[in-house]
Amino acid sequence: MHDILVIGTGAAGLAAARKALRDGLSVATLEAVFSGGLVTNINHLDGEVQGSGSDLAADMSAEIADLGAEAITGTALSVVRGGDAVEVQSDAGTHLARAVVVASGATLRRLGVPGEADYEGRGVSQCANCDGPFFTGQEVMVVGGGDAALQEALVLTGYAKRVHLVHRGASFRAKRHFTDQVVAHGQITIHWETRVEAVLGDEAVKAVRVRRAQGGEGVIPCAGFFAYVGLEPACAFVPDLVARDAGGRLLTNAGLRTAMAGVYAAGAVRSGYGGLLVQALAEGEAAAKSAAAELWS
Numbered sequence: 001m002h003d004i005l006v007i008g009t010g011a012a013g014l015a016a017a018r019k020a021l022r023d024g025l026s027v028a029t030l031e032a033v034f035s036g037g038l039v040t041n042i043n044h045l046d047g048e049v050q051g052s053g054s055d056l057a058a059d060m061s062a063e064i065a066d067l068g069a070e071a072i073t074g075t076a077l078s079v080v081r082g083g084d085a086v087e088v089q090s091d092a093g094t095h096l097a098r099a100v101v102v103a104s105g106a107t108l109r110r111l112g113v114p115g116e117a118d119y120e121g122r123g124v125s126q127c128a129n130c131d132g133p134f135f136t137g138q139e140v141m142v143v144g145g146g147d148a149a150l151q152e153a154l155v156l157t158g159y160a161k162r163v164h165l166v167h168r169g170a171s172f173r174a175k176r177h178f179t180d181q182v183v184a185h186g187q188i189t190i191h192w193e194t195r196v197e198a199v200l201g202d203e204a205v206k207a208v209r210v211r212r213a214q215g216g217e218g219v220i221p222c223a224g225f226f227a228y229v230g231l232e233p234a235c236a237f238v239p240d241l242v243a244r245d246a247g248g249r250l251l252t253n254a255g256l257r258t259a260m261a262g263v264y265a266a267g268a269v270r271s272g273y274g275g276l277l278v279q280a281l282a283e284g285e286a287a288a289k290s291a292a293a294e295l296w297s
């Protein structure tokens with residue numbers, strides 16, 4: 001049995017594990033895919049933490065390995081409180097810990113329009129840095145009006161000859177400097193008050209059918225389709241008795257403890273998370289600190 005089991009090794013989970021290890025606790029991490037989570041796809045981080053997301057994830061992963069974390073590869077399936085321990089079932093087995101930090105983050109939401117799932121990997125992507133080079137010299141579409149959509153649209157201008165930015169609203173809700181760059185960018189065409197209806201193609205994406213608030217239906221030719229329309233929290237394995245907000249994110253108290261004793265939450269899976277990497281790192285540390293304080297009390 002470990003003192004702390006951290007579920008998910010995105011930025012929040014890595015920060016939680018590092019803090020707990022530095023405080024002398026025994027720590028295991030349980031990660032379904034690979035260390036780093038969302039940041040691994042971001043080549044140029046914006047905000048207080050700068051540089052490459054994958055470098056940050058690699059450095060933090062190496063640090064927690066050096067500090068003695070046990071890294072388990074597996075997907076958490078359930079969390080149950082039993083006596084003095086928390087029992088986590090995963091597809092790799094059963095894991096016991098005195099406290100658990102849920103840092104399983106979020107996945108990018110899909111639009112759910114016809115054609116989107118059919119053309120996954122054949123023009124439909126959600127990683128501009130990874131898949132941008134496939135669209136060199138072609139036209140692509142980005143959907144959304146927040147930081148992620150604008151940031152990724154700008155990344156895609158490094159490859160595509162034209163980026164169609166489709167937004168259902170009449171103004172962006174992104175940081176000012178992203179908005180200013182996008183509006184002034186010669187390769188970006190903004191389609192305001194426009195909704196995507198279907199992704200069209202044959203072997204691969206060829207166009208997207210849209211509906212404009214001010215002018216009916218249209219078809220925009222493009223070879224790539226990137227939707228950044230929000231995040232879905234990844235916490236289906238946490239029992240329903242642990243309260244959530246309307247968006248399905250885990251509710252915590254000020255010490256980042258959930259409604260289940262010994263279970264904490266940090267980062268994009270948590271209600272109230274601000275959305276920035278620097279906040280994920282701070283929340284991971286805070287959750288580990290609270291868990292440690294409770295273990296020592």
Ligand SMILES: Cc1cc2nc3c(=O)[nH]c(=O)nc-3n(C[C@H](O)[C@H](O)[C@H](O)COP(=O)(O)OP(=O)(O)OC[C@H]3O[C@@H](n4cnc5c(N)ncnc54)[C@H](O)[C@@H]3O)c2cc1C
Binds near residue numbers: 011037104
């Ligand atoms: C396109 C985009 C660009 C961004 N750019 C910036 C930026 O420039 N600057 C900035 O500050 N922020 C940026 N952000 C926000 C920031 O990257 C994220 O908010 C932050 O990385 C979230 O970290 P996290 O650890 O909470 O979650 P995640 O990164 O989602 O990590 C969660 C981890 O948990 C794992 N996991 C999930 N479910 C399970 C399970 N059942 N069992 C085991 N493991 C599981 C996942 O595989 C993943 O590794 C960006 C976000 C996006 C989407």
